[in-house]
Amino acid sequence: MTDEIKRYFLERYEKASFRVVPGHWPDFESREAVDRWIEAMEATLKVAQEEIRQEPKSTPDRCPFCGAKAGRIARSFSDSKYYVLCSPRRGGCSAKGPERTMKESAIRAWNRRNGT
Numbered sequence: 739m740t741d742e743i744k745r746y747f748l749e750r751y752e753k754a755s756f757r758v759v760p761g762h763w764p765d766f767e768s769r770e771a772v773d774r775w776i777e778a779m780e781a782t783l784k785v786a787q788e789e790i791r792q793e794p795k796s797t798p799d800r801c802p803f804c805g806a807k808a809g810r811i812a813r814s815f816s817d818s819k820y821y822v823l824c825s826p827r828r829g830g831c832s833a834k835g836p837e838r839t840m841k842e843s844a845i846r847a848w849n850r851r852n853g854t
Contacts (some may be wrong), residue, residue, distance in 0.1 A: 739765050747772045756783045798822045798835070798848045806830035809848070811841055822848035 739747070743766050750772055751763075756779050766772045798809050801824040809824040819837035821844050824830035835848035 739767070743767070743769065743772065750776050755780060796842070796845065798845050801830055801833055803833045804831035809833075809835070811844065820844040 746769050747763070747766055754776055758779075764771070764775060766775070798811070800807060801809060804824060806824055806829050809822045809830060810828075811820055812823045813820050814837060817837075819839055820841045821837045822835035824833040826832050835844060838844040838847055
C-alpha cells in the first residue's frame with residue numbers, strides 16, 4: 739500500500755463506525771478499493787446490528803417437509819440439548835430439527851431450515 743493510499747484509508751477509517759485489530763485490513767491498491775472495503779464493512783455491521791435487534795421468534799414455523807402445524811420443543815436425554823420435533827401426535831412426520839443448547843437457538847435453526 740502506498741503512503742498516499744494509507745493516509746486516505748486512515749482518514750476514512752477514523753470516520754467509520756467499526757473497528758478491526760490494527761494492521762488486519764487489506765493491502766489496498768487504490769482509493770476505490772478502500773471505499774469498497776469500508777462500504778462492505780459498514781453494510782456487514784448494519785446487517786449484524788439489525789439481526790441482534792430482532793426479537794427471536796418464540797414458536798417454530800410449520801414443518802418444511804409435511805407442512806404440519808408448528809412442532810414441539812423437545813430435549814434430548816443424553817446431552818440435554820433442545821430441538822424441534824414435528825410431532826406425529828399432531829399429524830406430523832417426525833422430522834427432527836438441529837440440536838442446540840438453548841431453546842431459542844433450536845427454534846431459530848428450525849425456522850431457518852438449514853440448521854445454521
